Amino acid sequence: MEKYFGGPVIPTLIKLVLACVLVGIALVIFGIEPFSLWEDFLDAVVRIWGMVFDLADWAWTYFLLGAIIVIPIWLIIRFWAVIVGKRGDGA
Numbered sequence: 632m633e634k635y636f637g638g639p640v641i642p643t644l645i646k647l648v649l650a651c652v653l654v655g656i657a658l659v660i661f662g663i664e665p666f667s668l669w670e671d672f673l674d675a676v677v678r679i680w681g682m683v684f685d686l687a688d689w690a691w692t693y694f695l696l697g698a699i700i701v702i703p704i705w706l707i708i709r710f711w712a713v714i715v716g717k718r719g720d721g722a
Contacts, residue, residue: 636643658668 632640658664
């Protein structure tokens with residue numbers, strides 16, 4: 632069991648309890664409540680989720696806009712290369 636706790640079990644648990652109490656006191660001093668901490672965390676996750684979808688929408692829009700120009704030009708170049716390549720083989 633000491634392998635998983637990083638040392639003797641009882642002293643490790645006591646250190647964890649003391650650390651939790653001290654961090655709790657520090658949070659109260661700064662006016663941070665557990666519920667508001669979770670609320671802020673979840674709000675941040677929702678905002679990040681929204682930003683990811685906004686980024687995907689932005690990228691898709693510009694991809695389509697660029698593809699309207701790039702794909703036809705690429706096709707013309709490829710067809711031209713095939714036509715010119717066939718002429719060069721026969722001559």
